[in-house]
Amino acid sequence: MNEISLTVDIGRLHLKKPVMGASGTFGFGREYEDFLAVHEIGAIVTKGLTPLPREGNPGVRIAETPAGMLNSIGLENPGVDAFIRDILPKIKKYHVPIIVNISAGTVEDYGEMAQKLDIVGVDALEVNISCPNVKEGGIVFGTDPRSAAAVTSSVKKHTGKTVIVKLSPNVTDISCMARAVEAAGADAVSLINTITGMVIDINKRKPLLGNVTGGLSGPAVKPVALHLVWQTAQSVKIPIIGMGGIMNGEDAVEFLLAGASAVAVGAGNFANPRAVKDVTDGIEKYMRKNNIHNLDEIIGKLEV
Amino acid sequence: MNEISLTVDIGRLHLKKPVMGASGTFGFGREYEDFLAVHEIGAIVTKGLTPLPREGNPGVRIAETPAGMLNSIGLENPGVDAFIRDILPKIKKYHVPIIVNISAGTVEDYGEMAQKLDIVGVDALEVNISCPNVKEGGIVFGTDPRSAAAVTSSVKKHTGKTVIVKLSPNVTDISCMARAVEAAGADAVSLINTITGMVIDINKRKPLLGNVTGGLSGPAVKPVALHLVWQTAQSVKIPIIGMGGIMNGEDAVEFLLAGASAVAVGAGNFANPRAVKDVTDGIEKYMRKNNIHNLDEIIGKLEV
Amino acid sequence: MKKFFIEGCILINEKILDDVYYMLLQAPEIADHAEPGQFVHVKKNNSINFLRRPLGIAEVDKKKGTISLIYRIIGRGTAEYAAMTVGEQLSIVGPIGNGFMIKEGRPLIVGGGMGMAPLVFLAERLQEKKPLVLVGGKNEQEVFWPKYMEKYADKIYVTTDDGSLGFKGFTVQFLPKILEDNAVDDIYTCGPDIMMHSVAKIAKKYGKSCQVSMEKRMACGIGVCLGCTFTDKITGKRRKVCVDGPVFPAEEVFDYE
Amino acid sequence: MKKFFIEGCILINEKILDDVYYMLLQAPEIADHAEPGQFVHVKKNNSINFLRRPLGIAEVDKKKGTISLIYRIIGRGTAEYAAMTVGEQLSIVGPIGNGFMIKEGRPLIVGGGMGMAPLVFLAERLQEKKPLVLVGGKNEQEVFWPKYMEKYADKIYVTTDDGSLGFKGFTVQFLPKILEDNAVDDIYTCGPDIMMHSVAKIAKKYGKSCQVSMEKRMACGIGVCLGCTFTDKITGKRRKVCVDGPVFPAEEVFDYE
Ligand SMILES: Cc1cc2nc3c(=O)[nH]c(=O)nc-3n(C[C@H](O)[C@H](O)[C@H](O)COP(=O)(O)OP(=O)(O)OC[C@H]3O[C@@H](n4cnc5c(N)ncnc54)[C@H](O)[C@@H]3O)c2cc1C
Ligand SMILES: Cc1cc2nc3c(=O)[nH]c(=O)nc-3n(C[C@H](O)[C@H](O)[C@H](O)COP(=O)(O)OP(=O)(O)OC[C@H]3O[C@@H](n4cnc5c(N)ncnc54)[C@H](O)[C@@H]3O)c2cc1C
Ligand SMILES: Cc1cc2nc3c(=O)[nH]c(=O)nc-3n(C[C@H](O)[C@H](O)[C@H](O)COP(=O)(O)O)c2cc1C
């Protein structure tokens, strides 16, 4: 009986497991120490960092929705400098790839952040051009192929790390966005970020969220995410990190079959803080059951 | 104590109640006779008709998803002529507005259908430019403002009925679509149609649906639909018929507050065949509780 | 046919085999109107599952106002029903569809797997006609159906894949022998598609009428969603499994090469 | 502080007032480690609700390995817990957060509404210090808390909005009198924001220390989502209610004009 291998490469990034904690839902990894062996997971994707510290959005930031949730955190974060100074040294110890998620308001700022993060301990950058919860930057880059390409080029120019561009689902044609960032040099794409949504408090006659709208994630969006991953896989050759509503191994296998080389768990961590491990174990169980030894035998192997 | 009025006007269409059965989920109305008083509902929106009869898509057409479902019916319908000949005479008797949902492959065909349906018994047309389940026509018109405007003009030219254009959520900027059809003469818009999605059978390694992708609807999409209705309400002056995941009166009130003048219940009818009535009663209950006598006091009254 | 939308109180919900359950429900409106071959479309209230599930009506007691369902745990819907307890309410839409047309002649009932469930009710309805029953399954255990049928059937033939009970092999292998040994006029069948197709071909060969009960994924169960349609082989018209069926004359459903 | 992720078996789940429930859970890991003011983040398995709900730990019995929760039905989460039956498992993450810091001086516990729940556990911990308790509610019925607290408190003052029990008025109207009549050093409070804010102001005026327990909507409950943060009035730093709190010195939370 051969061993089962769960390793996969995303650009120059080597993952021992194909499952990571998604940006904004996994803190800086440490917070999950009580629930799983952080050093055994695929990768830690940090909370989105910005050039300067941000307090995020005012008012209520979380709303539960059917089979999902809205968040309008608004990229609260300590800023890239504090991350490098205070946080990075503490999380290096896991010997797990650290993927740093970055957002900025201008093409230049993206480049500058990339340069600052071109240091030991950072393994890859996830370039967030798709946050629906901030006005400046974020999603404006994520809905226009030319801006997305400009951000990608700027980041690539300033880093030797693997560059993953995180795409927004809030577009008419994701293939076009994916091709634009591929052409601009992205090593991989990740998707989906959250879908813009809204909940209203009918008694107060006001939006429930302080920021009016928020980003939808969780199982509710899974069919949408899966479709976008599949569509992207038909359009580009670079690897895809798939996410959106993944709760268990079966969900993850769907994404792998659709063409994702690895997956991330977001809101699922909140319902089940052991989700990253459970998803990984679930993939392995599926492989064992189906006598599959290597992820290559699954990735993109959907028969259409 | 004043009476509560639930009436509302959509173009020249006068609705006694603001709740209708959504296209493709309400048959031709008759099918709900065992569950509710069909003559008391807001309106019947017919299954989508096409110039010629269609058998729809092959294979599995229905998949359950978290808090929702995918369908890939593919506009199975008897064709517009059979509708006029065999079905319309039978459903006139409810004395409830009949809104005929139409789809076609060319701008001219839309116009021709509109002309055929410019007859007694038909009260309004809902122009479907957003079906994600058919290749020809449908969504290609719904993602390009110029095509959408062309379809709208063509329909308007051929009918004296109220023309409602049904918008797709699968776009980067719905305001732009809504403004285009408003400028082209639409009397109202309805939204959302389903969001493209996918489910994979990991054992067969195949898409679960025969047509690979399907349209997502049900409570899962409600936050997305509500946001798009709100965004559309900021962009156009014509009335909006809101839908997407409505299951009860509270859901409906959210849509009204966001700017919808009326709402439709789609997949909710499958879980609860009395949903249209329950939603209507729920709105009335909310009005009673809050001492509201008229829908104008709710519609678009979200405080942001 | 009028459909009801009611809450049915669970009176019994017990495991009768590994993953097969028997549920008795208080549902007088359904019991009063149900015909063999019809089904109910059910849902647990506050369920994590959005859609209803179709289950055949297995038994009806008009006097007590009860119906029973016999179901196998397949996925998250049926698993949820299995976990429900006596006294809980199940939301029911039904009875739905066109059941079996009761023919004049000597009946033979052929069932496979959970397809047997609605055939129990059919056997009761046909009892005066002394129906023959042919039931197949993987092994002795799986063929628990005779205990529900024996009071109505003239004779029950059993086949098992492993030969642990009755004839070793598939029902369709044994079917010709029954048709040769007995005077049978009308075949009523429900089970896997592939089985029903073979039964239909054999019926045709022997000149017997044959009705089949179809399974399709359903969203609405009331004829509006068009999730369950197929093209009638005779008329070329589109038919809905939920309301035009689930029972159809075999010729409308199957090709005969 | 280590958090556990366990299934807790429900031992008691009973209504103690219209919409208020008492739930006793077998949860030895939580019982062993819990401190007063901490909370658990709970979820029913196979729930229609996606997120966990935060509930304060109201009682702890380390020997028996149990904890209790006292909760009011507010919406679909708490309604679901109220419908759960003895023997069912509740998924629990906890104990979470920084509880009350136990100070040296004479304690006064001030609670309003369901904010009393974690204060029961606090009263137990403080019992040697002969705590005073001030509890307010709408009417006599709503003030059922003394029965959980009386064994630990030196004296319990009650206020009701309608005067049906104790002082007629709000807790904060009565608070100055307690502070004038008694030697109190440290105030511990949990309840509606507006009440805690007033308590904090009065505490400051009388020169007493004051700790408040905050409520915010939470997604993760473990410090990763940043759904529950606010700016510390003292340091200007961002704090997380879930893991940095829910208990904070009042000065870090409130403005004092
Ligand atoms: C008319 C009719 C009568 C039936 N009678 C019985 C019966 O008496 N006893 C019994 O055990 N089973 C019966 N079935 C099959 C039963 O409906 C399915 O086993 C059940 O829907 C599976 O649901 P699930 O949630 O457990 O499985 P899942 O696979 O989790 O279901 C996912 C979705 O697929 C649908 N689905 C899955 N399998 C089937 C299937 N075989 N047929 C139709 N839809 C399916 C479900 O309804 C649901 O919408 C009948 C089916 C039909 C169409
Ligand atoms: C640290 C902490 C301890 C608490 N301890 C108790 C307790 O011991 N007893 C008790 O009765 N209540 C307590 N609460 C409040 C309790 O969490 C809410 O009443 C509960 O979450 C409401 O959930 P629901 O599904 O019933 O209401 P819904 O309104 O349906 O909930 C919708 C969403 O809003 C959130 N939400 C609604 N109200 C609140 C609230 N007041 N605080 C935080 N989130 C809210 C829910 O968690 C959920 O995510 C505590 C809250 C916090 C933050
Ligand atoms: C509370 C929260 C915060 C998030 N913050 C970020 C972020 O800072 N940067 C980012 O790129 N994505 C962020 N996301 C998006 C997730 O990384 C992920 O793309 C999305 O939630 C879809 O996955 P899911 O359905 O598994 O949650 C956030 C999501 C949530 C729920």
Ligand SMILES: Cc1cc2nc3c(=O)[nH]c(=O)nc-3n(C[C@H](O)[C@H](O)[C@H](O)COP(=O)(O)O)c2cc1C
């Ligand atoms: C089974 C099914 C069939 C549908 N068919 C049509 C159609 O023919 N024409 C159309 O415009 N919309 C069609 N729709 C979309 C609905 O009318 C509605 O826009 C959508 O389902 C969102 O509402 P809901 O979430 O309440 O279902 C269909 C939806 C479903 C579920």
Ligand code: FES
């Ligand atoms: S299940 Fe909807 S038409 Fe048959």
Ligand code: FES
């Ligand atoms: S609830 Fe997520 S950080 Fe506090």
